[in-house]
Amino acid sequence: MALVLPERGCLVACEKDATSLDVAKRYYERAGVSHKVDVRHGLAADTLRSMIQNGEACRYDFAFVDAEKRMYQQYFELLLQLVRVGGVIVLDNVLWHGKVADPLGKSN
Structure with a gap:
């Protein structure tokens, strides 16, 4: 998905597992899209609530x-x-x- 985002686009990825998160980051880097991906570690529901509370x-x-x-x-x-x-x-x-x-x- 990040490959088709405009340069100023942003993909937010939620991941609760630290190992999976590290693997994902390596793939984002390899694909040249790490600047478009905001990886958030934690439970997705907590992350989504935090995003709402932070005015998103x-x-x-x-x-x-x-x-x-x-x-x-x-x-x-x-x-x-x-x-x-x-x-x-x-x-x-x-x-x-x-x-x-x-x-x-x-x-x-």
Whole structure:
């Protein structure tokens, strides 16, 4: 995604795992896009809340979520505050084996 951003564009990436974060940073560097990527270490929900509290509401055009399915509702609610009107929010794998993900984790 960062490859197609304009030079002044910014991608915010949330990652809770330090090892995965280090790997991602190396790939951003290798792709020549590290100047466009703001990598934030921590839980995504905490990061999104912090972004809202820091005045970043309605500043984003696009959000892509590929994370814990049980958290999607919470991420979506937070992203509604961060993505501008007319922006796009994409949630990966909302269907799992043909079924809607169970937020309570009761189904297999």
